[in-house]
Amino acid sequence: MIEKLITKLRNFDRLPDEEEAALRSAVGPVRAFSRGEVLVHAREPTRQCMILLSGLVHRYKTLADGRRQSLELSIPGDFVDLHSFTMKRIDHDIACLRDCRVATVPHDRLEEATARYPHLGRVLWLNTMIDAAIHRELIVSLGARSAVQRMGQLFCEMALRYEAVDLGSRAGYDLPVTQQDLSEILGLSLVHVNRTVRELRERDLATFHAQKLTIHDWEGLVELADFDPFYLFLGGQAHSSRAGL
Amino acid sequence: LPRYFFHLHNDQYTEDEEGRECPNLECAREAAVAEARTMAASSVAEGHLDLSHFVRVTDARGRQVLTVTFGDAVAVRP
Numbered sequence: 001m002i003e004k005l006i007t008k009l010r011n012f013d014r015l016p017d018e019e020e021a022a023l024r025s026a027v028g029p030v031r032a033f034s035r036g037e038v039l040v041h042a043r044e045p046t047r048q049c050m051i052l053l054s055g056l057v058h059r060y061k062t063l064a065d066g067r068r069q070s071l072e073l074s075i076p077g078d079f080v081d082l083h084s085f086t087m088k089r090i091d092h093d094i095a096c097l098r099d100c101r102v103a104t105v106p107h108d109r110l111e112e113a114t115a116r117y118p119h120l121g122r123v124l125w126l127n128t129m130i131d132a133a134i135h136r137e138l139i140v141s142l143g144a145r146s147a148v149q150r151m152g153q154l155f156c157e158m159a160l161r162y163e164a165v166d167l168g169s170r171a172g173y174d175l176p177v178t179q180q181d182l183s184e185i186l187g188l189s190l191v192h193v194n195r196t197v198r199e200l201r202e203r204d205l206a207t208f209h210a211q212k213l214t215i216h217d218w219e220g221l222v223e224l225a226d227f228d229p230f231y232l233f234l235g236g237q238a239h240s241s242r243a244g245l
Numbered sequence: 246l247p248r249y250f251f252h253l254h255n256d257q258y259t260e261d262e263e264g265r266e267c268p269n270l271e272c273a274r275e276a277a278v279a280e281a282r283t284m285a286a287s288s289v290a291e292g293h294l295d296l297s298h299f300v301r302v303t304d305a306r307g308r309q310v311l312t313v314t315f316g317d318a319v320a321v322r323p
Contacts, residue, residue, distance in 0.1 A: 147287070179263045191251050191280040191300060192287065195259045 001103055002027060004077025004165040005051050011164055011234050012126050013245045019113075019120040026109035027051070033100045039080060040094040046084040048104045052076050055100030056176050060184065061092050070185040072134050073097075073158065073177075077165040082128050085110055098176045122245040126233070133231040142187045145225075147196045150186045152225030155206055155213055157232065164234050172214040248305050249273040251280055255288065255298040264305075274311055277302050281318035288315075296321065 002024060009015050030053065033039060039050060039057060057074040071092060074080040084090050085107055114121035137157070141150045158175060162168030177185070182193045200206045205221045207214045215221060229235075246266035253259040267273040277300045288294050296316030304310050 179261075180265060189280050189283040190265060191253050191259070191261070192283055194251075194261055195253055195255075195284070198257075198259050 001030070001053065002051050002077075004053075004167075005079065007165055008077045009123055009127065012130075013119075013123050015120075015123060019117045019123075022113040022117055022120060026105050026113045028104040028106050028109070030101055030103050033096045033102065035096050035098050037100075038093055038095045039100075039102065040084065040090060042091055042093050043089050045089055046081065046107070048106045049082050049085050049110060050080050050102040050104055052078050052080050053101040053103055055096060055098040057094060057096055057100060058181070058185070059092050059094050068184045069187060070181070071138065072131060073185065075158075075161055075165065076167060079105075079124075079127060082124060083131070085124075097181055119245060126245060130231070130233050133233070137231050147186070147188055147192055148199050149225050150188070151182070151193075151196045151200060152205070152221050153227055154182075154185060155200075155208075155215065156218075156222055156225055156227040156229070158213075159215060159218075160229050160232055160234055164232075170215060170218040172212065174211060175208065175213045176211045178211075249276075249310070250303045251277060252301045252303065253280075253284060253298075254301060255284060255295070270310060273302050274313070277311060277313040278318045281313045281315050285315040285319055 006015065006020055006023070028048065033055075040046060052074050054076055057078075057080050059071040059074070060068045061071065062068050080094055080102065081090060114124065134157070137153070141153050145153060159168060159170050159173060162173040163170065167173060179190055179193045179197075182188070183190050186193065188196065197208050200208070200221075203220070203224070205215070205217050205224060207216065221227070246268055248264040249267050250261040250264040252261050265276070267276060281300045284298070284300070285294060288298070294315065296319075297314055299312050299314040301312045302310050
């Protein structure tokens, strides 16, 4: 059930069979949510973490005037709120951008598994640190990248993340978001999002249409966005640096 | 809620195929003014501005309901 998560964690470090089994046995019931439903409310107590099995989820903050800023997209295989394991009450909402299925992992079972296998705890710790790296990259985008670079950066990042769980490639993938969602992710107005989608198409780099992204020129898109995938740690940097975590 | 579509007419035409929901026409006008300001600002940041460029709003049937030029949206003093 959680194959995609296992695949992803194995990009980060070796994962012995007994740790994989411990993680699998920590999984509780599967729950389904509809598009727009909130999975986790900011400030409310949590007793479980959730692994996304299908669909698309985002973390976001809401401003007093109702506007929202997305902080990170979560795709199948992602722990959408692993940080709730230690924070217990998280500082932002998490909601579904599409209909979703999630596997729940009760905090007490996660505690048992990580107490028994400290290395598994470190792999999960790295997983949350990579979420933080993704947030840092978004801060750079929002603060310093042009509209077209921001969108290019997002499209490159999602290509590699989807590729890592066999749901897409550098040639394209399904990206089930609306222009409103893109607006909240990229900090751009709706018209600016449309204009930017058009610009990427005119430069013959990528076409986003009907919630599908087609990448015509991966190298060109990487160059435009100044995209450096190091922060995604998909090449196993932590593992290769010494004897693993 | 009714859906309105915000098309950009600047150096090129960018059609809005998805639109957004607005409670009423006045809300759609406010959104169009905000969009015109945002796109005018983006233009200024690139070193040029054409006050005749505009945002055109259509309803779900494709009928034009209002237009806002960059000049309408921004108070300009020479």
